Amino acid sequence: MNKMTNTFWVSIVLTLLSFMFIGYSIHFGFEHGIAMGNYYWAYMKFVLSVMPCVFLLIALFNQWIERELIIKYMGKASGKRAYVLAIILASSTVGGIFVVLPVAHALYKKGAKLSVVLTYLNCACVCRVPMTLWEISMLGLKFTSIRYLVSIPLIIISSVFIEKVVLSDQHFERSIS
Amino acid sequence: MFILYLLCMIMFIISFVIDQDKTKKACINALNMFLKVLPSFLFLICIMSIIMCLIPPSIIAELMGSQNEKIGMVLGSILGSMVVMPGFIVFPLAGILLKEGVSLSILASFTTTLMMVGILTLPIEIKYFGKKLAIVRNVNGYVIAMIVSVIIGLWS
Numbered sequence A: 001m002n003k004m005t006n007t008f009w010v011s012i013v014l015t016l017l018s019f020m021f022i023g024y025s026i027h028f029g030f031e032h033g034i035a036m037g038n039y040y041w042a043y044m045k046f047v048l049s050v051m052p053c054v055f056l057l058i059a060l061f062n063q064w065i066e067r068e069l070i071i072k073y074m075g076k077a078s079g080k081r082a083y084v085l086a087i088i089l090a091s092s093t094v095g096g097i098f099v100v101l102p103v104a105h106a107l108y109k110k111g112a113k114l115s116v117v118l119t120y121l122n123c124a125c126v127c128r129v130p131m132t133l134w135e136i137s138m139l140g141l142k143f144t145s146i147r148y149l150v151s152i153p154l155i156i157i158s159s160v161f162i163e164k165v166v167l168s169d170q171h172f173e174r175s176i177s
Numbered sequence B: 001m002f003i004l005y006l007l008c009m010i011m012f013i014i015s016f017v018i019d020q021d022k023t024k025k026a027c028i029n030a031l032n033m034f035l036k037v038l039p040s041f042l043f044l045i046c047i048m049s050i051i052m053c054l055i056p057p058s059i060i061a062e063l064m065g066s067q068n069e070k071i072g073m074v075l076g077s078i079l080g081s082m083v084v085m086p087g088f089i090v091f092p093l094a095g096i097l098l099k100e101g102v103s104l105s106i107l108a109s110f111t112t113t114l115m116m117v118g119i120l121t122l123p124i125e126i127k128y129f130g131k132k133l134a135i136v137r138n139v140n141g142y143v144i145a146m147i148v149s150v151i152i153g154l155w156s
Helices: A002-028 A031-066 A065-073 A079-091 A097-109 A114-126 A127-137 A141-167 B003-018 B020-054 B059-067 B069-082 B087-099 B103-116 B124-130 B131-153
Strands: none
Touching: A002 A031, A002 B020, A031 A097, A031 A141, A031 B003, A031 B020, A097 A114, A097 B020, A097 B059, A097 B124, A114 A141, A114 B103, A114 B131, A127 A141, A127 B087, A127 B103, A141 B103, A141 B124, A141 B131, B003 B020, B020 B124, B059 B069, B059 B087, B059 B103, B069 B131, B087 B103, B103 B131, B124 B131
């Protein structure tokens, strides 16, 4: 509890300080400060506009989807289909790691296998559809297809491997909040 | 972005029509989850904008473009792990760098680590998945990114 309130106060103070800094920079025309303000605004807009939606969807998911359903399709007894499902889910994700982390956490809490969750987490970084379209137009189709073909098998193999290693540690379950 | 709002709204309405009690609970849960991570988000936003200010895209371009391929790849991957950039800056930047003659393998190491490895986002990841898994996943992501960029370098 104490630790939690600490981060809270530090973040409040830091936010106020950066607001002050950006305000002064705009007033006195300090270039770097204005640049920082632009980035700050872009990130802030993202967090405040996307995140409430994402958390509402996750909460609805938690309320409605039965644990058994997730266990059946993504749990310990599920086969290769679970990875395909995870990749499809990952490619349709919007937004960066901020969105992906809570979703992955919710999946894990609902009983999905750790390796499936890891596949989702890593694939969401590599193959989101909107991002891919942009990448193809900038860097070419060959670049993107090599990247997909190499990274997706590697992700699945390493996820299975990590699951084996991490789950052998008995304290692991407790470390996930 | 619009699709997300639409999806959210439709789901909410369906849920509300079927069971108001469950929907109410879901709303409270969503608010709690959001408030719980909001401080670390705010903290991260400050740090991210300061870092973007200290290492602007122009410096990244200079660092990656001026070296030979191997050093460029290592530099690209280190920068990619450190910086958190929104997509609307990354890909235009990558496109410009490609036209200036930076090799594809360097760009691959930069963009892939940018997406898979996040030193700045590590605290949030630890909050969700614990220290061990977060660190293992990031190291693993770095290794995969390097393999990908080496193979892209061989191919092109």
